[in-house]
Amino acid sequence: MxxxxxxxxxxxxxxxxxxxxxxxxxxxxxxxxxxxxxxxxxxxxxxxxxxxxxxxxxxxxxxxxxxxxxxxxxxxxxxxxxxxxxxxxxxxxxxPLQLEVRISNKKAIMLYKKFGFKEVKILKEYYKDEDGVLMRLER
Missing domain, CATH: 3.40.630.30 (Gcn5-related N-acetyltransferase (GNAT))
Structure with a gap:
């Protein structure tokens, strides 16, 4: 790799x-x-x-x-x-690092949390069919 x-x-x-x-x-x-x-x-x-x-x-x-x-x-x-x-x-x-992720994408959310990202807020109707989660890593 x-x-x-x-x-x-x-x-x-x-x-x-x-x-x-x-x-x-x-x-x-x-x-x-x-x-x-x-x-x-x-x-x-x-x-x-x-x-x-x-x-x-x-x-x-x-x-x-x-x-x-x-x-x-x-x-x-x-x-x-x-x-x-x-x-x-x-x-x-x-x-700082920031991202948005689908609220249903638990695998990705866990990955980001592993690196210290924190859930900041729920983004209502961010995606066409569901909410998103704003995540941030302060450094």
Whole structure:
């Protein structure tokens, strides 16, 4: 396993991963979004032979916002999401981190809590079909 910052050459692969996991999601990223984020945001990729996942952090003035964390289905359960978060914590500036997650996504909520994220508030009707949870990590 190798984690590094994604580059322009990775965009098509990142989009394939996004499309395979979030195709029908209202927040799914388009190919053009990846071209934008490669320049203006921080994307770390994880490779096991080929790129199998990524984490996308949006830079805000006083914090980073985790916008997307994606691991291909057949590589889930191997600790890759944890590795991406750990790598992020070591490599991002020491600013607070924030994210939104579906209230039903208990697995993701537990993952974020493992790294010290706290539930800040419930976001009513944040997603098309359910509430979200705003989580934050002060550092």
């Amino acid at each position: 190798k984690i590094s910052r994604a580059s322009k050459e990775d965009i098509k692969r990142l989009f394939e991963i996004e499309n395979s996991l979030f195709k029908d999601d209202i927040f799914a990223l388009k190919l053009s979004s990846f071209y934008y984020h490669i320049k203006s945001s921080i994307i770390y990729k994880v490779k096991i032979g080929e790129t199998v996942g990524y984490i996308l952090w949006l830079k805000r003035k006083n914090f980073f916002r985790l916008y997307s964390l994606a691991i291909l289905d057949k590589y889930q359960g191997l600790g890759l999401a944890s590795s991406l978060i750990e790598y992020s914590l070591k490599n991002l500036e020491k600013k």
